[in-house]
Amino acid sequence: MRIVQIIDSLEAGGAERMAVSYANSLAKKITFSGLIATRREGKLLSQINENVSYLFLRKTKRIDFRAIFKLRKYIVKNEVNIAHVHSSSFFTAVLVKLTLPKLKIIWHDHYGSRPKESRKQNRILVLSSFFFSSIFVVNLQLKKWSEDNLQCKKVFFIPNFAFVKNEYEKITYLKGEQGKRIVFLANLKDPKNHIVILKAFRDLKLNETDWSLHLIGRDYNDIYSQLLKDFIKSNSLEKHIHLYGDRNDIKHILSQCSIGVLASTDEGFPVTLLEYALEGLAVMSTNVGYCSEIIQDNNTGLLFNPLNQSGIMNQLYTIVESESFRNKLGNHFKDTVIKNYSEEKVIEKLIRSYKKIT
Template sequence: MRILQIIDSLEAGGAERIAVSYANALIRHSEFSGLVVTRKEGPFVNQIDSSVSYLFLNKKKTLDFKAVFRLRNYVRLNKVTIVHAHGTSFFIAFLLKLIYPKVKIIWHEHYGGRIRESIRDNFSLFFSSIFFSSVFVVNHQLEAWAKKNLLVKKVSYIPNFATFEENYPNTTFLKGNDEKRIVCLANLKKPKNHLAILIAFQEMKLNDLGWSLHLIGKDYKDGYSIQLKEFINKNKLENFVFIYGSKNDIKHILSQITIGILASTTEGFPVTLLEYGCAKLPVVSTNVGYCPLIIKDNLSGLLFDPLNQSQLQQQLHKMISEKSLRDRFGMQLQEFVFNNYSKAKVVNLLLNKYKTI
C-alpha cells in the first residue's frame, strides 16, 4: 500500500496530531507514507519523521487549481493508491479524485460537533462523499451521523491513540506548588469551555489552598482569549492561573501536574484524555462525545456535564480532597489507555481497514 495523509494545517490540534502520527507510524507498515499539508504549516511540522514524504501546497483559496494540480502530480509521481483526508481537507481530495480517478479517497472526521449539523449545513461534504471509498470517524455518534447523512457505504470507527514525542527538550517548567497543579491541555477556543474551569477555580478559592491552574494550548489572541485574560485579571488570579500557549514538551509538562481537566462542550475523541492517561494523571472530564468511554466515572476519573457549573465544582472538589482517590484513578486510567488505545493496536486496525478499500 502507498498511503498519503492530507490535512489543512499543522497547527496544534487533535486532527493535526493524528494525521502526523499516522504518517509516522505507517513508514514501517507500507511501501510509501506521505503527508500533504494544504493551507498552513505549524508547530507539528517538527514532529514529522524524516522518512515521511512531505509536501506543503500553500493553498490560497478554496478553488486553488494550481494547488490541486501540484497534488495530482505528487500523487502520480509517488504512485499513491490511498489518500486519507482529515477533516476539512476532504474538498481538495474530492477535486483530486475528479482529475485523478484511480486514487481511493478516505475521509476521516474528527469534529464531534458535526452530529448537531444537517445535510443543509454540509452540502459540499454530502456531494463529495459520492467519491469516497470509505469514511473513518472517531466516535460512534459520528458513525451514526455519517451512515445517515453521507453517500458512502463503508463507515468505520477508528479510535485515536497517543504517543509522546521523545525528541523535544524539557523547556517548560511550570509555576505554582508541586503536587498542587491542575492542567487543561486544549487550544484556547470556544468549544473547550475554559471559562467554566476558571469560574470553578475562582469560586472554590483554590488559590487560597495553594493550587494553581495551567492552560496549555494555542492562544489565538482573539475575543475568547481576551475574555479569559480579563477574568484572570479581574479576580486577581495572575499568580495562580497561567497561560503558556502551544508547547511541544507535553510529556515533561504532564510530569509536573497533579490533576488533568477537560471541560469541552463538544468533543469527538480527545487525544488529551489519552495523554493524561499515559502520564498517569487523575482526570476530571466533560461527559460529551467519546469522553465517557475513556473516563469511566468513579473508576478511572470523574465526569461532569460541561453546562452544569455546580457539578464541575463538586467533582473537582472530590478530586482535590482525596489523594488516595487520585492515585487510584491515575493508575486505572493509565492501564485502560495502554490496554485499549496503544499505537500498535490502533495502527493494526487502521491497516486492516486500508486493506478493505
C-alpha cells in the first residue's frame, strides 16, 4: 500500500497530531507513507519522522489550482493509491480525484460537534462524499451521523492511539509546587470550555493550599482567551493559574503534573486523555464524545457534565483531596490505555480497514 495523510495544518490540534502519528507509524508497516499539509505548517512539523515523505501545498484559497496540481503531481510521482484525508481537507483531495479517478479517498472525521449539525450545514461534505471510498470516525455518534447523512456507506470506527516516547525534549519547566499541579492541555478556543475549570479552581480556593493550574495550548489572542485572562486577573490568581501557549515538549510538561483535566462541551476522541494516561496522571474529564468510553468513572478517572458547575467542583474536590486516590486512578488509567489504545493495536485495525477498500 502507498498511502498519504492529508491535513490542513500542522498546528498542535488533535486531528493534526493523529495525522502525523498515522504517517509515522505506517512508515514502519507499508511501502510508502506520506504526509501533506495543505494550508499551514506548525509545531508538529518537527515531529514528522525522516522516513515519511512530506509536502507542503501552501494552499491560499478554497479552489487553488496551483496547490491542486502540485498535489496531483506528488500523487502520480509517488504512485499513491490511497489519500487518507483528515477533517476539512477532503475538498482538495476530491478535486484531485476528478483528474485521477483511480485514487481512493478515505475521509477521517475527528469533529466532535458534527452530530449536532444538519446535512444543510455540511452541503459540500455531503456532495464530496460521493467520491469517498470509505469514512473513518473517532466515535460512534460520528459513525451514525455519517451513515445517516453521507453518500458513502463504508464507515469504520478507528480509535485514536497512544504511543510511548522514550526520548523527549525538556524545554518547559512549570511553575508551582511539585505534586500539586493540574494541567489542562487544549487550545484556547470553543468548545474547550476552560472557564468552568477556572471557576471551580477559584471556588474551591485551591490556591490557598498551593495547588496550581497550567493551561497548555495555542492562544489565539481573541475574546475567548481574553475572558480567561480577565478572570485570572480579577480574582488575583496570577500566581496560581498560568498560560504557556503552544508547546512541543508535552511529555515533559505532563511529567511535572499530578492531575489532567478536560472540560469540552463537544469532543471526538481526545488524544489529550491518552497523553495524560501514559504519564500516569489522575484524570478528570468531560463525559462527551468518546470520553466516557475511554474512562470508567471512579476507576480510571472522574467524569462530569461540562455544563454542571457544581458537579465539576465536586469532582475536582474529590481528586485533589486524596493523593492515594489520585495514584490509584492514574495507575489504572495508564494500564487501560496501554491495553486498549496502543499504537500496535490501532495500526493493525487501520491497515485491515485500508485493505477492505483496495
